[in-house]
Amino acid sequence: MTHAHDGHEHEHGHDGHGHGGHAHPHPRQPDIEDAPLTWHMALTEAMAELIVQKGLCTPADIHRTLEKIDAASPAAGSRLVARAWLDPDFRARLLQDVNAAAGELGIDAGGIPIRAVADTPDRHNVIVCTLCSCYPRFLLGGSPDWYKSKAYRARVVREPRAVLAEFGLHLPDGMQIEVHDSTAELRYLVVPVRPSGTEGWSEDQLAAIVTRDCLIGTALPVVA
Amino acid sequence: MSVSVGTPVRVLQMDPPGHHRTPRFVRGKEGVVIGLAGRMPDAERLAYGGRGPDQPVWRVRFRQTTLWPDYAGDPRDTVVLDLYEHWLEPRR
Structure with a gap:
């Protein structure tokens, strides 16, 4: 629900409203029940x-x-990636079975299998669902609106470089791109390469730079 | 039908009625199986209340240049889709 003005969502009286006493009409914020079923x-x-x-x-x-x-949020995915950067054995288990690896950290990734696709220094991964909007929501929370848009779904699969550039991600020449289209009962999660400049960082510090878009593949972790 | 990791495959060019999970942009196209996504309920039956035995779903890698003749990016760029086995024929 969006509120254009603070304080206008309730039908409260106008005294003490800060309008200097003049009465001007406020459109009533509709309730959910006002729209037809x-x-x-x-x-x-x-x-x-x-x-x-x-x-x-x-x-x-x-x-x-x-x-x-x-309650699910990208923070769970960020934590998995940060742990994978710190612990090569965990990374191996994550790439084998995301749901089980998440369980090790007390994270319930849901019953739909999730596969982690790991970036390498010369291959970048990006996720889409061209058919609808499949997304590892039990792990990452709701997907962003653009992920569900026809423009993203149609374009990232045929001009990924142009789309990533619009996200501000300019991949260097020589970097391959692999697009993963979630067409069946599998969901995807990108594991980016740990950036240089993060040596000695804690798991929390690392997790903080793994944003939601990094987990989709439309961004790379940035070291401030 | 014998599909396994490494098998070059062609996606069947067919247009059956109903629900299916094989996008048109890969129908009739050639790719290579890179892994098993899993054995999964057949979405084509499930959409109409049926279940049937789970089907093998393969991860198939396509070169972008085989999907889009005008592809402007790196010719090594690829797309991976998860495709039900009955849509795949081994290419020899």
């Missing part, structure tokens, strides 16, 4: 009711799962 909203409600009535799960289960999805 869409087809997908109705379907979701109906499905949830049926699932609960059939005893497949409880409302609390659904609530907990939604909370878990909303």
